[in-house]
Amino acid sequence: MSNHPFFKQPGWKTGVFSGTNYHYLSIKSHAGKATFLLLHGFPTGAFTFKGFVPELTSKGYGIILPELKGYGKTDKPTDVAALAYKTQSDEIVQILDKEGVNKVILVGHDFGGALAPRFAQYYPDRATGLVLASLPYAPPAPTGLNPDLLLQKFKPILGYENVGHIKYFAHPDSAKELNENLETFVSLLYGDPAQWKTHLTPVNALSTHIKEEHRKHESWLSKEDKETIVQFLAENGLEGPTLWFKAATSEVNVAAEKTITSPRLTLPFLSISPVHEATYPPPILKAQAALAENFTIIHPDTGHWPFEQQPKEIAVQVLKWVEEKGISSSSSVSTESKGMYGC
Incomplete structure (x- = not known):
């Protein structure tokens, strides 16, 4: 990038x-x-x-x-x-x-x-x-971000789990898994937002879909921008970006x-x-x-x-x-x- x-x-x-x-x-x-x-x-x-x-x-x-x-x-x-x-x-x-x-x-x-x-x-x-x-x-807030409490609050309103991905990104193994499936990850992030409700935001959804549906998501990104983002994440790694989720869910x-x-x-x-x-x-x-x-x-x-x-x-x-x-x-x-x- x-x-x-x-x-x-x-x-x-x-x-x-x-x-x-x-x-x-x-x-x-x-x-x-x-x-x-x-x-x-x-x-x-x-x-x-x-x-x-x-x-x-x-x-x-x-x-x-x-x-x-x-x-x-x-x-x-x-x-x-x-x-x-x-x-x-x-x-x-x-x-x-x-x-x-x-x-x-x-x-x-x-x-x-x-x-x-x-x-x-x-x-x-x-x-x-x-x-x-x-x-x-x-x-x-008196505590760090608690995705379980947010899920309890918002799921009855929205009808789906909207922040389950926070738990995934905060997990110690998420960066490694994302680094191994960058094209799928980018295609999902920059694809049909309706798919987020089934493939990204529910608890455990991303870990399942990122491995089972390799490169199947259509993206609205231009070919150049998609390649640029995938290259950036490959060079940068997801360890630093996912640390933000670990920090937010901690007491820092x-x-x-x-x-x-x-x-x-x-x-x-x-x-x-x-x-x-x-x-x-x-x-x-x-x-x-x-x-x-x-x-x-x-x-x-x-x-x-x-x-x-x-x-x-x-x-x-x-x-x-x-x-x-x-x-x-x-x-x-x-x-x-x-x-x-x-x-």
């Missing part, structure tokens, strides 16, 4: 922050426009935003896009403690400082959508807006989250809730309104990958929201976001 034009464009840099080597894209804003901090998810990393980035930069907006820990040329720790959201937030804010970026509009997809609100809560003076895609905002975030005094979000918050999302479909994401004072939700006609399936359309809607909330300039702070979190 490092040979893809997206990773050859000017602006990619490396730096060491609190002892961690980061690889990140930094593109300066123009004409006083704001900067977006893009936080990717599992498993294809920063490549998720390859079509979204030019839609923002062409309008003068700045970009900070780190390859998060476990991905690409950034360090790949083996200890879950390195993936604590507070630790990562502390390191990412150092990237912003190095690049001379004071405030950002946060965009998080998938696991990046778990890190993004924590960054905003640990550094409320650095965030003017929050965009989460394909994942709900989760308030600070509990102590720091106790310092967050209010779980309610008051900064402008846009939820991108894809119509065909299987893990956290619209009925779940709509419920976030109870946790946010300034909430907007949109429903693109995609599955789990809105930034890859409809990058232009998503950018149009995100930038419209940014303008409406008054956070489009580098110096602007929405009046609705002052005094965030009651801290």
Whole structure:
């Protein structure tokens, strides 16, 4: 993947922050426009935003896009403690400082959508807006993520098991199995989202189907992009990306989250809730309104990958929201976001 034009464009840099080597894209804003901090998810990393980035930069907006820990040329720790959201937030804010970026509009997809609100809560003076895609905002919790409790909560509502894959990815043997079946895995992830409900999200489904149905899934990805992602995962390995699931289901975030005094979000918050999302479909994401004072939700006609399936359309809607909330300039702070979190 490092040979893809997206990773050859000017602006990619490396730096060491609190002892961690980061690889990140930094593109300066123009004409006083704001900067977006893009936080990717599992498993294809920063490549998720390859079509979204030019839609923002062409309008003068700045970009900070780190390859998060476990991905690409950034360090790949083996200890879950390195993936604590507070630790990562502390390191990412150092990237912003190095690049001379004071405030950002946060965009998080998938696991990046778990890190993004924590960054905003640990550094409320650095965030003017929050965009989460394909994942709900989760308030600070007294324990790590418990997929069994989530299954008990959501299965009666949805009629199927929507987060059983978390148990699989958190298992010590999952990375090895995925590494041995990359083409099947990628085809399933980037195939018909309806198949997720039978082949991915139920407990034990992925381990069964990834071995029994080798390469049978049709993917909407272009041949080039599919080959690029498979190559990236082959080079990168799934050990680093799956460590995020091990960290989330551990207790590494509990102590720091106790310092967050209010779980309610008051900064402008846009939820991108894809119509065909299987893990956290619209009925779940709509419920976030109870946790946010300034909430907007949109429903693109995609599955789990809105930034890859409809990058232009998503950018149009995100930038419209940014303008409406008054956070489009580098110096602007929405009046609705002052005094965030009651801290």
